[in-house]
Amino acid sequence: MQTIDKINNDWILRFSTPLIIGGPCSAETQEQVLKTAYKLSKASIQIFRAGIWKPRTKPGSFEGIGEKGLKWLQKVKEETGMLVATEVANASHVKYALAYNLDVLWIGARSTVNPFTVQEIAESLKDTDKIILIKNPINLDLELWIGAIERLIAQGIKNIGVIHRGFSAYKNAPYRNVPNWEVALDFRKRFPNIPILCDPSHICGQRKGISKISQQALNCEYHGLMLETHCHPDKALSDAKQQITPEKLLELLKSIEVLNKNTKQKLELLRIQIDELDHHILSLFSDRFKLSSMIGKLKKNSHLPIIQHNRWNQIIDELKPYVKKLSISDDFSEILLNSIHKESVNIQNRAMV
Ligand code: PEP
Ligand code: MN
Secondary structure (H helix, E strand, O other): OOOOOOOOOHHHHOOOOOEEEEEOOEOOOHHHHHHHHHHHHHOOOOEEEOEOOOOOOOOOOOOOOOHHHHHHHHHHHHHHOOEEEEEOOOHHHHHHHHHOOOOEEEEOHHHHOOHHHHHHHHHHOOOOOOEEEEEOOOOOOHHHHHHHHHHHHHOOOOOEEEEEOOEEOOOOOOOOEEOOHHHHHHHHHHOOOOOEEEOHHHHHOOOOOHHHHHHHHHHOOOOEEEEEEOOOHHHOOOOHHHOEOHHHHHHHHHHOOOOOOOHHHHHHHHHHHHHHHHHHHHHHHHHHHHHHHHHHHHHHHOOOOOOOHHHHHHHHHHHHHHHHHOOOOHHHHHHHHHHHHHHHHHHHHHHHO
């Protein structure tokens, strides 16, 4: 039996890379599915995706067309020759997807997070030679992602890959799902044999940024991309804001370069991690300054002075050993902490009036 370290990745070699999976978030009507599929097949897309059962955050939203849509996917396969893919989230979905002979099944981020669900899906797929892709769990937990792969391998499933779709964030995030590239890159370092695709659509949550994330993923030597594509994106019943037209997908594919491993690429790898951290730092500053403003109001109501030297000296003293441990220079920490203090005093002053 194969192990996670020596996983058989022959399936990806059957495709030209980068492997592009395109298609709508959800199958909605036969006309929408076939129209989108025809355009994508002309753009040489190799795998067509469409969600049949949709895990929605709130009840009352469109939850997928169900079995009827599987017939449309069969038609796509017969008429265009593309392979077809959908998300499965329980044993019954698997039963239907296998009965309609879909080629690729993926486990969504909300399922990867639940070991019972993954186990149920894995058992219902026992010994399958279908391609099974596992999206990262919605939370930042690399071991949970790895655990899901192990559950599939334990059921004799051979053709496995993963999809990096970002991790959920609360407020202030420039993405719908923050890429946290370092997690996916750690994954790649540990399991270089497991094919990895990126899903820029669910990372961005809007059309803006999809091309940049796609390029970054290819710079990191991902094997491909999953991009949500709809013939009329604005009318989509799910994820309308992040879907692009087949024409835009083609434009995007023409504009991205597949770089060779060289200094430029290594630089890029470091830069995307720096960009991500800079966003995070700024959003932490914003949270910190909101607290300063609340303190300003409290001081005003209690007639306390803004500057309380003891409190600030105490903060600095407590931070000194921490700064040392983090190998941040004394000069830099002094400038940074003083600037924070100065801004905090300004904010409190404003809150006083
Ligand atoms: C999807 O691919 O439409 C989907 C629901 O994705 P995720 O599991 O990444 O949220
Ligand atoms: Mn979607």
